[in-house]
Amino acid sequence: MGTKEETERLIRRAKEASRHVARMTTNQKNSALNRMADGLEKEKEAIMAANEKDMTAGKEEGLSLAVLDRLRLDEKRIRAMADGVRDVVKLPDPVGEITGMKRRPSGISVGQMRVPLGLVGFIYESRPNVTSDAAALCLKSGNAVALRGGSEAIHSNLTIARVLSQAVAAEGAPPGAITIMPTVDRQAVAAMLKLDKLIDVIIPRGGTEFIKYVMANSSIPVIAHDAGVCHVYIDRRADLAMGQDIAFNAKVQRPGVCNAAETLLVHQDVAAAFLPAMVERYRKVGVELVGCPRTMSLAPGVAEATEEDWRTEYLDLKISIRVVDSLDEAIDHITKYGSAHTEAIVTEDYSAAGEFLARVDSSSVMVNASTRFSDGGEYGLGAEIGISTQKLHARGPMGLNELTCQKFIVLGTGQVRG
8 A cells, every 4th residue: 555545544544533532521531641641651661762763863864963852852851741741631621611602682692612623633843752742732622633753753753652542542542543654755744735624734843844845735724833033132221131041041941942042132232231241151052153243343253144044043052143223123123034933022121021012923922031931831731732823723832722613602492583
């Protein structure tokens, strides 16, 4: 059987399973989630052995240190995966929630009920820990999920998916509730994207070119996670010590993720006081620095930034720095070069903070906090299946509610329309 035919067979099975998952009670779903978490911890040696195969192959293929870091699983990360699944257990089940019930002059009552999307197609790269995040969120929100991970994590993903599927099956769910494409053949992705009669939504998670490919080739609605070109702006009335800590954390704490800062903007009034020490702090941990001419004059040794640098998601220890004349110029820069992901301002000026919050059009906008907080777990969503930079249906970190939609419900007592 060819890749296209096998993909359709698996997706058809997953679609059938989605109808069962939609009917599972909250207790059944929570019990399955607890089994999933226990299974991850119980099978940690098998998961790490599979991950070692991926790590070895990745090193041989010359993957960057940042990509290898996203790929690596150890006991601590597997425990965090299990904890993330248990966090989803604690969250309210959104399925069946009724809101906005109003009585109309005709006597009918009209409201909205939250319902599962159905079968979620999740196509992602590099990070095998998101396999458990996606599976847990989809199950709790009443959806089946069809997973297609990147080739660099194939062994890890297959092992994790096997553990999760066994846990769900123990609660009576049919095969296919958690489905993973067991191939690295790109034809599987192409085939998935055309199964609009079976898959209800596609959520891609990966690099810019990958997202563009999915959006250009999918006949299924796509909730896109665009690049994370995130900014930190140090305002003229910033606490400079706070600004240093935030700018450092946003870039260095974990540079290979989408909510890491890629550009630092600094108001001209504080640039001379702020930049030399900030640049030195970056240099001590190996951050590559590029900047505008004013930055270069204040911090010798900084290389000149190109036009492309300002719009690049480095996902590595590199940052672009620009001195701006005003808050307006900072916002204009973000508008021109940003990806509508996450932006932060550091300021003690209430008016500047309010203006930044109102005018910056990104999925997360922060005042005096690191961009690294743009995360489903940090926002109290448990885990996240992605960060949507779109405006339709879902925006920002996507948790349980974003994996459901609403349908109108009407309650009557025999009314007919005249």
